[in-house]
Amino acid sequence: MSAADTTSPVKVPPPRPAPPPATAKEPGRTRTSGGAAVPWVLLAPCLLVLALVMGYPLVRLVTLSFQKFGQSQLWGFQPAESVGFDNFAEVLGDSTFWAVVLRTILFAAGSVIFTMVAGMLIALLLQRVSGWVKTLINIALVASWGMPIIVATTVFKWLFDADYGIFNALLSKLPGVDMIGHNWFASGPQGLVVIMLLVVWGAVPFVVITLSAGLTQVPKELEEAARLDGAGYWGVFRHVTLPILKPIIVMLTTLSVIWDMGVFPQVFVMRGGHPEAEFQLLTTYSYDKAFVVNDYAQGSAIALLTVLLLLGVVAVYMRQMLKIGEVE
Template structure:
């Protein structure tokens, strides 16, 4: 054996690799072009189909019928089938838009809804901030009370408020009369429209505050404590921390709650209807009750439908403003 043979390194035989071969490119579960089982662009619409069908049946037909009636002369003769509905074009809209009473109702509705929304949002924010600074059992007790008031039927809540503000047996008059120099015995809160609507506004706010408090409380849990602490170290007070840290983070929630509150408060009907025993006086009329009276009291279904359609268009304007604000917030983020 030569020296070259003894110095040559012996290479061990190569074993077959047991490692799995790399998957071909583009064959992973998240690779584009790969079809997931049960997927497809039509799957979301298939899942939404039952809900959309219900919405079309529940809301679609009444809305179409409302639009149709607003362009027709439709009264009791047409309702009972003695006469056929007569198309009058824009006559119903021309009539209500030229009526000073209609614009008074619109102004009253806007003022009522605006006051209720502002009061609801302010009280809701204050209570939500307060709940962040109380002990656990107090917070639980307040939440139980909020849920109970939120779940109370509107008719029951209205009956309670009627008793609270009753001129003869009302608790509020009794409490106020115990103050020095105040005599509210026998005071009728519904003798004038502004006072009566203020009572109804308190009823609406009382029913709306729980939802706002619960939603804002959930939003406040998402505010980073580090940002608040940094703002305090920079010299910001309680108002500065709320204005420059808490409020910007809660802005999407506040915009959503404000929009929903405007829609709900402009559509208030049972509170006014029940509080005035089914016959709201002229100074208590809002757009919803005014449309109801025109349709079912005066039997002018075409005019009532036109008022209701104008109300729907006003609410769609509120929704458009909401969508614009949400798009702006999305672009900033």
């Protein structure tokens, strides 16, 4: 028997089962401890600044609106007295307050409508002009947008001046029109129209720039398809462009309402710091009650009612922002 025959057979161990494949981690899905707190940490500086800048004035505003607080309380001769809702009852029962509310709503509505219409027309025009014309218009828009409100108000006072105003001189050149010496501020409606033009002039650049950016997102294929189906320019705008721009239009309209309801320096400076009764809006009316009549409690109550009036507009704005966030 050979040596090969006496060798014992080698036992081969059974194969081990292969380990399960490692699950690949998706990029950007790494979960870290305390990840939920990161957004709040990033927002903390901004929230702190808002609390310091707006928190105390808002708390003080609410406190004053429920107190009797005049010049005697301001100088410390008498302590502030809590009067509950008496200030609100007196303000809401005053017919002058409701006249100011109606005037403010009409002023804001007119300003917003003119701003959105003019902004849309200019934005559509920018899509059809040459590059250098678009550049010049954008420079003019940014220049007017960056002009301080006090400077713009002074310029408008000069343009509509009864004796030296350019606007009256230009209108007088029309056949049968004599506007030399016409005082635009002799009546409230005419004067508020001038102030409305000032507000629109300052607000249009932001609307134009925003809508121009939105128009670049309108697919050209949809516009061409609508034209092939027989739609004219108005039909393309109504059925293609307008639905795509609707979220932007809603946001711009809401922001414009908030800004125009809070107009103060334009009216205050245009009327030399003493707006007449026909020029009073909610902001100037609250200011006069607090710092002219020295009834700081009623001025605070009017300001707080204005804030509550705007909360509905802010709710619409936030709802639209959330909708856009869900779509994205």
